Amino acid sequence: MTREEVKGVLAICFDTYPTKKISNPEHTIEIWYEVLGGYDLDTVLRAVKLYISESAFFPTPADIKNRLFRANLIYGNAPQTPKIEASKGGFTEEQIEYIMREFCEGGSMGYE
Numbered sequence: 001m002t003r004e005e006v007k008g009v010l011a012i013c014f015d016t017y018p019t020k021k022i023s024n025p026e027h028t029i030e031i032w033y034e035v036l037g038g039y040d041l042d043t044v045l046r047a048v049k050l051y052i053s054e055s056a057f058f059p060t061p062a063d064i065k066n067r068l069f070r071a072n073l074i075y076g077n078a079p080q081t082p083k084i085e086a087s088k089g090g091f092t093e094e095q096i097e098y099i100m101r102e103f104c105e106g107g108s109m110g111y112e
Contacts, residue, residue, distance in 0.1 A: 005041045006033045012048060013059060020058040035061035039068065046071035 001009075006029055014020060022028050036044055047067035051059050 001033070001037050001039060001041050001044060003029060003033050003037075005044075006036065009036075009041075009044055009048060009064075012045075013052075016052050017058040032061050035065060043068060043072065 010029065010032060044064060047064045047070075048059070050067045050071045051063055055063070
């Protein structure tokens with residue numbers, strides 16, 4: 001996603017949760033971009049739609065990132081989320097990197 005697309009995502013969130021106020025919009029955009037900029041817009045919009053359907057509170061970037069996987073299962077898989085299945089030869093290097101990044105090194109499911 002581009003920063004302009006992040007602004008659009010945030011606009012949807014602010015329209016949905018109109019009481020939310022922020023003190024530094026540019027900082028907010030930058031943080032959201034750092035966390036979600038690596039995903040394509042359609043994938044993030046699916047996650048936002050899922051979040052909005054489940055929560056009465058304004059989302060954080062982490063809330064949306066945590067919904068990405070479930071949104072892909074409900075609305076269709078995104079290309080940047082490698083399918084995590086071991087074949088007879090085991091996991092591919094890409095799958096191992098994804099697992100390590102998302103589940104072991106402070107990703108959305110990581111432990112600190």
